[in-house]
Amino acid sequence: MARIVMKFGGTSMAGTERIRRVARIVKRQQDAGHEVAVVVSAMAGETDRLVNFCREANPLYDPAEYDVVVASGEQVTSGLLAIALQALGAEARSWLGWQLPIRTVEAHAKARVETIDADALIAEMQKGVIAVIPGFQGVSHDGRITTLGRGGSDTSAVAVAAAVKADRCDIYTDVDGVYTTDPRIVAKARKLRHVTYEEMLELASVGAKVLQTRSVGLAMKEGVRVQVLSSFIEDDAPAADTIPGTMIVSDEELEGMDMERQLITGIAHDKNEAKITLTRVPDKPGAVANIFGPLAEAAINVDMIIQNVGRDKGETDVTFTVPAADLARSMDLLEAAKDQIGFNRIIPDTNVAKISVVGVGMKSHAGVAATMFKALADRGVNIVAISTSEIKVSVLIEEDYTELAVRVLHTAYGLDAVEA
Amino acid sequence: MARIVMKFGGTSMAGTERIRRVARIVKRQQDAGHEVAVVVSAMAGETDRLVNFCREANPLYDPAEYDVVVASGEQVTSGLLAIALQALGAEARSWLGWQLPIRTVEAHAKARVETIDADALIAEMQKGVIAVIPGFQGVSHDGRITTLGRGGSDTSAVAVAAAVKADRCDIYTDVDGVYTTDPRIVAKARKLRHVTYEEMLELASVGAKVLQTRSVGLAMKEGVRVQVLSSFIEDDAPAADTIPGTMIVSDEELEGMDMERQLITGIAHDKNEAKITLTRVPDKPGAVANIFGPLAEAAINVDMIIQNVGRDKGETDVTFTVPAADLARSMDLLEAAKDQIGFNRIIPDTNVAKISVVGVGMKSHAGVAATMFKALADRGVNIVAISTSEIKVSVLIEEDYTELAVRVLHTAYGLDAVEA
Known part of the structure; x- marks a missing residue:
């Protein structure tokens, strides 16, 4: 039995059919005996749509109101995933940023997570409830919605994983792991089983767009084991533990592997x-x-x-x-x-x-x-x-x-x- | 100087161009010296889109998660209207249902407003800040998002007007008032300057789809003067006080008019x-x-x-x-x-x-x-x-x-x- 935080990006959440697929992937983890929380992005394209609305309303938009508008994308997908999980017979509920709460500093549109009050979350997870949490959003000390900046859902997932002391944070993306280089350039690129936080930081910041850089830095600081793996696995594939993605670990853990x-x-x-x-x-x-x-x-x-x-x-x-x-x-x-x-x-x-x-x-x-x-x-x-x-x-x-x-x-x- | 709550429906909020028009209409009221709060619907079609998502995720959806999903429509338009008002030089901010808060009974998808804590709202309105409030939504006693049922934004507007003790609640619709009958059937139908709450209840519940019936009942109970008027007025028209819509008043007020x-x-x-x-x-x-x-x-x-x-x-x-x-x-x-x-x-x-x-x-x-x-x-x-x-x-x-x-x-x- 492990405690796992799973994160799904916008491509995985684009439309109800895909959300139902995500629900099946999540449910399989619970069926395997794990405690599960899920962090979700908005549907692909939705954040862009909402950002454009803000720009059209006023090119010099107020970041506080921008946050109110754009945070809605993840609110929608978190509710829908909870519904889709319930349809599979799972107990599930959404916790919005202000409900947990995920407290952030008051820098609208580029907030940083300060604290996550995870007691209620852990208690529910232990009862078998799947927690669905919108990525990208939090709440400021004066009770207004904040967002973490584009791509912030990865950071949300790592922060939640740290708060609930998860054994692992699984980031499902449209690639199936981190490669030795861009496979579109080098056909013989190999998928890495492990990289260290430091390596991932360098790879991410110089162009390997798998994970948001900030999320890797946070994982390193908090010691969260992050796994990158593909959301395009078959529905009847074995539970994700056995699917080889790329695990991002500390230097020490890697050395201990004696490879x-x-x-x-x-x-x-x-x-x-x-x-x-x-x-x-x-x-x-x-x-x-x-x-x-x-x-x-x-x-x-x-x-x-x-x-x-x-x-x-x-x-x-x-x-x-x-x-x-x-x-x-x-x-x-x-x-x-x-x-x-x-x-x-x-x-x-x-x-x-x-x-x-x-x-x-x-x-x-x-x-x-x-x-x-x-x-x-x-x-x-x-x-x-x-x-x-x-x-x-x-x-x-x-x-x-x-x-x-x-x-x-x-x-x-x-x-x-x-x-x- | 009056304190006015204005409400705009989905047709008026459909897209940023229309939202900027609404901002101009609202700003004119403030420029005329009034304290203003605005209650907004979701963009036309948006609530249907969100409801369909829920149905697709699970035809027997959980009303609590449905509320999380559908309440996002008004969250978006309230943020956008605040941004558009700021673009005109007005001070404006959004207050979501859970932020005010608008407390409702815990009947998800068909909640009823219990109380609205309006102290902060009134204080800000007195300072000249235009308050933008999403209609249709509230928060339950256990801190979850609730919605009031379809068409609930009219009720939200009347409830806010009662809470801030507004002099008037102006409901902007795609008709310019209440008529003696459906003008599409009778070309000689006349617009009524006044109707009583009781008359409006009977007219609404038997088919004059101008206002949600519940909102009229609430206005009667709370003694809120409601005006129905068109949102399709010219931008350079005089402030709304002088545009003849239909005013919904008590029997006593009507009798006092000596008409x-x-x-x-x-x-x-x-x-x-x-x-x-x-x-x-x-x-x-x-x-x-x-x-x-x-x-x-x-x-x-x-x-x-x-x-x-x-x-x-x-x-x-x-x-x-x-x-x-x-x-x-x-x-x-x-x-x-x-x-x-x-x-x-x-x-x-x-x-x-x-x-x-x-x-x-x-x-x-x-x-x-x-x-x-x-x-x-x-x-x-x-x-x-x-x-x-x-x-x-x-x-x-x-x-x-x-x-x-x-x-x-x-x-x-x-x-x-x-x-x-």
């Missing part, structure tokens, strides 16, 4: 980066602060930074990357600070991609970066910039080489699946 | 009646109780009853009407009780209509019924059954004669508008 570890766990790519070059910046103390100060104040995340040798003495070119979505705003901010920074020209470039190799294995092994640079150079892929962390090496390349680079590295690190 | 009263206020018709005849029922004490007992237990509303003389001694035919929607269920119940009742045959007939003349004026005037019977007889309209109350005379006729009967009576009681 042969790969040096590299996965290869990620991210085309949503933009490069900015400022030419002929005075090469003097404080110049860099003048550039990055305004961007930091505007909460624009600067990733890679390269300082080139300039053409003239006392001047240098500075190149760095920002999220492509922030490019226009970054340009405006830099133009506004032109006199203070003292650059000559500003050159934007969105034709770049970031390729990252990720793996806890590299903590104890040298030569990972060297392998990467050599493999790319051998195939004529030029590296524009490099950044590293303890478990990641990233390079910036020309966007057209993205797929080639991913395939080259997947092979170079021995990640290709053996043909069956 | 020349019509004998009859309006003519209503209702095609949603069905007639049932049971033949050869034993003519003995208790026979009628055997018939109507099972129907009463099933909450089926029997309206007109006629006991005909039977063909044989000791037997009689019994004819009565029920709502057409309850006909099949009524037939089943009567068949099941056939032995106990002891009838011969059961004859259903949906080809009937009820025509009613309504007016407080008839309290002090005799001859109203006689005028009705003569006018109908002169035009060959056969009367199947008759029922009367203090301010109403209803007749059951063959459905094909409905429009003829309404026109004949409208003229007979002098209600036709004079050509301009």
Whole structure:
């Protein structure tokens, strides 16, 4: 007997037929003897519809009222799943964010979960009632509806799992796990049985869009074991415990498994980066602060930074990357600070991609970066910039080489699946 | 300065463009110096969509979860209207049923408002904040969402008006008031400036679908002055006080107006009646109780009853009407009780209509019924059954004669508008 929190995304909840399917998957877990809570997203497309309503009503909408509007999507699916579970003979009821309550800080449209009062929830789960909880929503200290930001239902699920001290948090998605890289690029990509929280954070934040990054960080902090698995399993498949998804665990748990570890766990790519070059910046103390100060104040995340040798003495070119979505705003901010920074020209470039190799294995092994640079150079892929962390090496390349680079590295690190 | 509760139905709230129009109408009231609260319906069609989801999830859905699902429609429009009001520079915020709270009895899907805690609401209204309240919803004593039954937003508006001691409750609908009869049948129907609560109850319950009957009953009990007026007024029309809708007031207030009263206020018709005849029922004490007992237990509303003389001694035919929607269920119940009742045959007939003349004026005037019977007889309209109350005379006729009967009576009681 285990206590399990299951989470289903918008694709799984799109329409009553799919909701009835989800109900059968959930019911099977209960039939297997488990205590079950379910966290649900809105029907696919519904949140977009509601967000558009808000924008049409006023482009500068009040986030507090936006939360009232958009939280309704998950309210609907939680009620419907409870109804569908009852139709299967299960005891089930919905608990909305304000009913549990899921208390959040009062930052509307981007709230953070503070506490979840789970006593009533646990008592009901122990009685065999399946708890259905809308993801994405909470309630502020002054009693108003809050939402956690887009994709927040993953975070809701992990937070509920932590609150009820669940043995596992199963995130059902439209992929069946985390792969060594994007299977649409590399046909021989392999599904990973396990990744660590840290690896998942790096993989998620650089483009493997399986789980919301925040939810992984919360799982790590709270020690929640998260499993990613497919919601497109057959109705008559065995209970989910036996279906191999990807389990996200701590470094320690993984080490205890005594498996042969790969040096590299996965290869990620991210085309949503933009490069900015400022030419002929005075090469003097404080110049860099003048550039990055305004961007930091505007909460624009600067990733890679390269300082080139300039053409003239006392001047240098500075190149760095920002999220492509922030490019226009970054340009405006830099133009506004032109006199203070003292650059000559500003050159934007969105034709770049970031390729990252990720793996806890590299903590104890040298030569990972060297392998990467050599493999790319051998195939004529030029590296524009490099950044590293303890478990990641990233390079910036020309966007057209993205797929080639991913395939080259997947092979170079021995990640290709053996043909069956 | 007045305190006004305004209510807008689903047609007025169908889409953000219309919601922005409603915002302008509301803002004009505030600009005219009034304290304003607004009660809103879901977008037209939305409640049907949500109800269908519930039915698809389980035809025997749990009313508590149904309430969670369907209450979301008004949650969305209340948030959107608050946003649209803010876009006009007004201060506005939504208060959901559980936030005020609007306490109801725990009868899910058909709850009744018990209390509304309006202190915070009044304080905010006095500060100039426009309160936007979703209609149709409340919260039970155990903290779950309840709804008031279809059309319940009118009742919500009247309940809020009573709670905040509003000077007036303005119900904006897709008609511009209450007419002497259905203008689609009688081109010369006149809009009434005033009707009494009692008249409105009779007109509403017999087919003038302007206001939910329950809301009129509540307004009468709480002494809320209700005005029915059109939401399809021009944006640049003067503030609503000056647009003549129909005001629903008490008998006393109407008498104080010192107007020349019509004998009859309006003519209503209702095609949603069905007639049932049971033949050869034993003519003995208790026979009628055997018939109507099972129907009463099933909450089926029997309206007109006629006991005909039977063909044989000791037997009689019994004819009565029920709502057409309850006909099949009524037939089943009567068949099941056939032995106990002891009838011969059961004859259903949906080809009937009820025509009613309504007016407080008839309290002090005799001859109203006689005028009705003569006018109908002169035009060959056969009367199947008759029922009367203090301010109403209803007749059951063959459905094909409905429009003829309404026109004949409208003229007979002098209600036709004079050509301009």
